[in-house]
Amino acid sequence: MTNSNVDLKQFKSADVLASEVAGDIATGLACAIVARGRAGLLVSGGHSPARLFERLRTQVLDWSRVSIALVDERWVEPKDAASNERFVREALLRDGASAAHFFALKNPAPSPDLGAAAAWDAMANIPRPSDITILGMGDDGHVASLFSASPNLKRALDLQAPEGYVGMRSPSAPQERLSLNLRALLDSRRIIILILGEAKLRTYAAACGAGPVEEMPVRALLRQQQVPVDVVWAP
Numbered sequence: 216m217t218n219s220n221v222d223l224k225q226f227k228s229a230d231v232l233a234s235e236v237a238g239d240i241a242t243g244l245a246c247a248i249v250a251r252g253r254a255g256l257l258v259s260g261g262h263s264p265a266r267l268f269e270r271l272r273t274q275v276l277d278w279s280r281v282s283i284a285l286v287d288e289r290w291v292e293p294k295d296a297a298s299n300e301r302f303v304r305e306a307l308l309r310d311g312a313s314a315a316h317f318f319a320l321k322n323p324a325p326s327p328d329l330g331a332a333a334a335w336d337a338m339a340n341i342p343r344p345s346d347i348t349i350l351g352m353g354d355d356g357h358v359a360s361l362f363s364a365s366p367n368l369k370r371a372l373d374l375q376a377p378e379g380y381v382g383m384r385s386p387s388a389p390q391e392r393l394s395l396n397l398r399a400l401l402d403s404r405r406i407i408i409l410i411l412g413e414a415k416l417r418t419y420a421a422a423c424g425a426g427p428v429e430e431m432p433v434r435a436l437l438r439q440q441q442v443p444v445d446v447v448w449a450p
Contacts, residue, residue, distance in 0.1 A: 218437070218438060218439065218440050220439075220440060220441075220442065220443045220444055221437050221444045221446065222443070222444070222445050222446065223419075223446045223448065224445055224446065224447050224448070225448050225449070226447065226448070226449040227449070227450075228449055228450065229266055229411055229449045229450075230266065231449065232266075232267070232409075232411075232447055232448075232449040233266040233267045233269070233270045234270050236267055236270075236407065236409075236447050237267055237270035237271040237274055238270075238274065240256075240271055240274075240347055240349070240407070241271065241274035241275070241276050243346060243347050243405065244256060244276055244281055244346060244347065245276055245277075247342075247346040247404075248276075248277055248280045248281075251342065252280065253280045253281070253282065253342055254280060254281045254282070254342065254346045254347075255281075255282050255283075255284075255341040255342035255343065255344075255345040255346050255347075256281055256282070256283045256284075256315075256345065256346065256347050256348075256349070257283075257284055257285070257286050257341070257345045257347070257348040257349065257395075257403065258283060258284075258285060258286065258303060258307065258348075258349045259285070259286050259287065259299070259349055259350050259351045259359065259409075260285065260287070260288070260289075260298075260299025260300075260302045260303060261299075261302070261351050263351045263409055263410070263411055264306070264349060264351065264409055265302075265306050267349075267409060268303070268306040268307040269306060271307060271312065272306075272307050272308070272309050272310045272311060272312035272313075273310050273311060273312075274311065274312075275311070276311065278311050278312050278313070278314040278315045279314045279315070279316075281312075281315040281316070282315070282316045282317075282318065282340055282341045282342065283303070283307070283308075283315050283316065283317045283318070283341075284317070284318045284320070284337070284338055284340075284341050285299050285300065285303065285319070285320050286348065286350060286359040286394065286395045286400065287299065287320075287359040287360035287383075287392055287393060287394040287395065288300060288319075288320040288321055288334075288360075288392065288393050289390045289391075289392050290321065290326065290327045290330070290390065290391040290392060290393060291321070291390065292321065293319065293321055297390065298321070299320075300319045300320070300321060303317070304317070316340065318337045318338065318340050318341065319337070320334045320337070320380070320393055322334060326382065326391060327380075327381075327382035327383070327391050327392060327393040328382035330393065331379060331380040331381060331382060331393060332379075334380045334393055335378075335379045335380050338380075338399075343402055344402045344403050344404050345402065345403045345404070346403070346404050346405065347403070347404070347405050347406075347407065348400060348403040348405070348406045348407070349407050349409060350400075350406060350407065350408045350409070350436075351408070351409055351410070352408055352409075352410050352415060352418065352419065352422075352433050353418075354414055354415065354418055355387075355418070355431070356418055356421070356422050356430070356431025356432060356433045356434070357385075357431075357432050357433070358400075358408070358432055358433045358436060359394040359395055359400065360383040360385065360392040360393070360394035361383065361394055361397070361432040361435075362383060362384070362385050362386060362432070363386075363429060363430055363431065363432060364386040365383045365384050365385070365386070366384065367381050367382055367383055367384075368383075368429060368432065369429070370396070371383065371394065371396045371397060372396070372397045372428060372429070372432065372435055373396070373397075373398075374397060374398050374401075376396060376398060377398070378395075378396065378398045378399040378402055379395075379396060379399060380393045380394060380395055380396070380399075381393070381394055381395075381396045397435050397436075400436070401436075401439060401441050401442050403442055404442070405442065405443050405444075405445070406436060406442050406443070406444045406445070407444075407445045407446075407447060408433070408436070408444060408445070408446045408447070409447055410446065410447070410448045411448070411449055411450075412450065413450065415448070416448055418431075419433075419446060419448070422434050422437060423437060
């Protein structure tokens with residue numbers, strides 16, 4: 216069910232994946248800077264990209280011309296251990312990458328729904344389409360914070376809706392979240408989906424099969440024809 220734009224790349228270890236994919240991302244960002252004067256990078260939180268970010272932040276690159284933002288965020292304060300902003304600051308925005316321009320999502324609004332517009336306004340600082348979008352994938356097939364059981368999923372997957380952030384809710388960890396909708400995720404020159412471990416590989420295989428997108432939202436990326444998708448995996 217996947218389209219020809221999707222390429223599965225397998226690596227022998229997480230270390231090899233992190234090193235090779237970090238170099239590939241840095242090359243892509245450097246080419247964007249040469250072509251357009253600056254580069255836009257969208258990233259995910261969680262634990263999966265930690266090793267990749269450690270390698271990426273040491274790549275030789277004019278980081279001052281790179282703008283970075285999150286694809287999603289838990290609606291918690293930046294000092295909270297669950298904050299994606301905190302993770303990105305600690306794992307990526309160090310060494311050479313400390314010179315990059317980072318745009319956080321959490322704002323004073325009392326809820327993600329009320330803070331979505333201000334978060335999207337901050338995205339005006341990111342070149343569009345973004346040059347590279349790095350996503351993870353949950354064992355349930357969610358990407359960003361597009362969860363199958365979230366009340367706002369239908370709106371988030373609607374390609375007729377304007378680009379933006381949408382308030383979402385995880386069924387397993389009931390913190391409120393903010394996530395780019397599908398149309399905004401697809402406003403990218405390239406998407407990388409990082410998956411680690413045998414369980415995630417099985418989830419990916421299931422997502423490549425028949426079934427509704429609403430059941431496994433990653434299918435929306437795997438079935439679209441608009442943007443090249445690299446799925447990178449290591450045991």
